[in-house]
Amino acid sequence: EAQVTQNPRYLITVTGKKLTVTCSQNMNHEYMSWYRQDPGLGLRQIYYSMNVEVTDKGDVPEGYKVSRKEKRNFPLILESPSPNQTSLYFCASRRTSGTTDTQYFGPGTRLTVL
Amino acid sequence: KQEVTQIPAALSVPEGENLVLNCSFTDSAIYNLQWFRQDPGKGLTSLLLIQSSQREQTSGRLNASLDKSSGRSTLYIAASQPGDSATYLCAATGANNLFFGTGTRLTVIP
Numbered sequence: 577e578a579q580v581t582q583n584p585r586y587l588i589t590v591t592g593k594k595l596t597v598t599c600s601q602n603m604n605h606e607y608m609s610w611y612r613q614d615p616g617l618g619l620r621q622i623y624y625s626m627n628v629e630v631t632d633k634g635d636v637p638e639g640y641k642v643s644r645k646e647k648r649n650f651p652l653i654l655e656s657p658s659p660n661q662t663s664l665y666f667c668a669s670r671r672t673s674g675t676t677d678t679q680y681f682g683p684g685t686r687l688t689v690l
Numbered sequence: 691k692q693e694v695t696q697i698p699a700a701l702s703v704p705e706g707e708n709l710v711l712n713c714s715f716t717d718s719a720i721y722n723l724q725w726f727r728q729d730p731g732k733g734l735t736s737l738l739l740i741q742s743s744q745r746e747q748t749s750g751r752l753n754a755s756l757d758k759s760s761g762r763s764t765l766y767i768a769a770s771q772p773g774d775s776a777t778y779l780c781a782a783t784g785a786n787n788l789f790f791g792t793g794t795r796l797t798v799i800p
Contacts, residue, residue, distance in 0.1 A: 679734070681733040
């Protein structure tokens with residue numbers, strides 16, 4: 577089954593404690609991205625990756641890092657989380673082929689930073 | 691920077707009604723326009739994608755239209771059902787990014 581998985585699904589942490597949210601896709605997609613969703617602001621892109629070892633900033637990259645060492649994985653790293661990073665995070669992979677452009681989203685990770 | 695707006699923010703309709711959700715975007719230089727559905731506590735499910743060269747797409751009871759020149763898209767849902775209750779998001783696709791609206795929360799009342 578084609579899917580994007582994220583772990584953990586729920587996380588409560590404290591300010592300054594480094595954390596990593598993992599994302600994996602089994603569709604061999606080159607393009608992957610991370611979004612955060614906040615009430616009244618919609619989904620905003622944090623980082624994206626066009627392929628292995630190719631990453632770039634989205635609209636709200638401050639306070640986040642990513643890496644893309646393998647095609648299937650795209651972890652999101654918060655080196656020193658702060659309360660304003662409390663949010664719902666989505667990983668997505670993207671398939672583009674001819675007239676098709678399909679985004680596959682993970683189930684989301686709800687992060688609370690105290 | 692692309693800005694996407696969805697109106698209304700919330701909508702309640704009785705079962706069986708036809709309804710229209712609106713989406714507007716500020717930059718017409720888009721690759722495509724997508725509509726997603728989001729159920730509470732869940733991820734996003736792609737519903738329809740309209741290429742920039744297309745005017746509309748249909749899938750079952752859903753029909754989405756695109757007018758690039760005016761920066762507008764609509765999602766038409768025919769004969770609404772309680773199972774249609776969800777938040778509907780539109781997203782304008784650029785080269786490397788999707789720009790999302792804040793969504794319309796739809797409630798279909800049995």
